[in-house]
Amino acid sequence: xxxxxxxxxxxxxxxxGCAHVQFDNYMDEKQPMTFTYEYSVTGSKLDLWRKGRxxxxxxxxxxxxxxxxxxxNAATLTGRGLADWTLGAGSRxxxxxxxxxxxxxxxxxxxxxxxxxxxKGNAPESRCQGWPVPSQNGYIEIRKQFHDLHVALGTxxxxxxxxxxxxx
Numbered sequence: 001x002x003x004x005x006x007x008x009x010x011x012x013x014x015x016x017g018c019a020h021v022q023f024d025n026y027m028d029e030k031q032p033m034t035f036t037y038e039y040s041v042t043g044s045k046l047d048l049w050r051k052g053r054x055x056x057x058x059x060x061x062x063x064x065x066x067x068x069x070x071x072x073n074a075a076t077l078t079g080r081g082l083a084d085w086t087l088g089a090g091s092r093x094x095x096x097x098x099x100x101x102x103x104x105x106x107x108x109x110x111x112x113x114x115x116x117x118x119x120k121g122n123a124p125e126s127r128c129q130g131w132p133v134p135s136q137n138g139y140i141e142i143r144k145q146f147h148d149l150h151v152a153l154g155t156x157x158x159x160x161x162x163x164x165x166x167x168x
Contacts (some may be wrong), residue, residue, distance in 0.1 A: 001005075006060045008021075009086075024087055024088060024135035024136060024138070025135060025136050025138065026131070026132075026133050026134075026140035027133050027134050027135060027136050027138065028049060028136065029133060031139060032088060033090055033118040033120075034117045034118075034145070035115070035116045035117075035146045036113065036115045037114050037115075037150040037151075037154075038111065038112070038113045038145055039111060039112045039113070039151070039153075039154055039157055040110065040111055041110065041111065041112060041154075041157045042102050042108075042110060042158075043110065043157070044109055045075045045108050045109050046075065046107075047075075048075070048107035048108075048110075048111075048112045049072065049076075049105075049107040049112075049155050051156055051157070051159070052105045052107055052114075052116070052153065052157065053070060053078065053105075054101070054156070055077065055153050055156040055157075056077065056105065057154070059149070060076055061082060062077065062082070062143055065079070065081045065082055065157060066080050066082065067079040067103075072138055072155070074106075075090050075106060075107040075108065076104070076105065076106045076107075076138050076164055077103075077104075078102070078103060078104050079103040079107075080100060080101070080102060080103065081100070081101050081116075082098045082099070082100055082101075082123060082125060082126075083098065083099050083101055083118075083134075083140075083141070083142040083145050083146075084096050084097070084149060085098075085099065085134050085135070085137070085138030085139075085141040086137065086138065087128050087131070088136065088139065089136055090135055091138075092162065095127055096127060096128075096129055097126050097127060097128030097131055097134070097135075097138060098123045098125050098126040098127070098128075099118060099119070099123055099126070099131075099133070099134045099138065099142060100118075100119040100121075100123040101115045101117055101119055101142075102116070102119060103115070103116060104117075106121035110155055112161055114150065115154055116139050116146045116149070117128070118133070118134070118139075120132050120133055120140065130163075131158075137161075137166070147161070147165055
């Protein structure tokens with residue numbers, strides 16, 4: 001009889017605790033997975049490519065992010081990034097998850113373009129297995145991160161080139 005009471009009490013506690021969990025839904029997969037940002041900036045193809053390369057090298061210092069290929073002649077680079085987002089935001093069970101994305105950067109005379117593309121499938125580095133795409137709230141967080149990267153890259157592309165040469 002005591003075993004039944006303990007089981008009923010345990011079930012009640014578990015069900016009550018679960019009632020307070022905010023469940024997230026997967027993002028709507030009809031939403032864009034690719035985000036393209038174009039820049040009209042003054043500079044040669046090589047100068048803009050170097051500024052872009054330097055921006056990505058200084059921005060992506062996390063071991064989970066990697067610039068895969070750089071081609072100075074073509075003025076392109078590709079890479080992979082991880083965007084962190086929150087699952088169950090606001091609940092005591094919230095967790096930080098990660099979604100992988102691809103990066104493509106290209107420069108030409110007086111213009112540049114960067115493309116961020118969310119990759120479907122579980123990022124091996126993510127603590128939230130079973131989420132092949134981010135939650136709807138996670139998607140919004142990732143879009144904001146892409147926007148912030150776009151703004152910072154635009155600032156970097158517009159900066160004057162740094163030189164260690166000093167006139168005597």
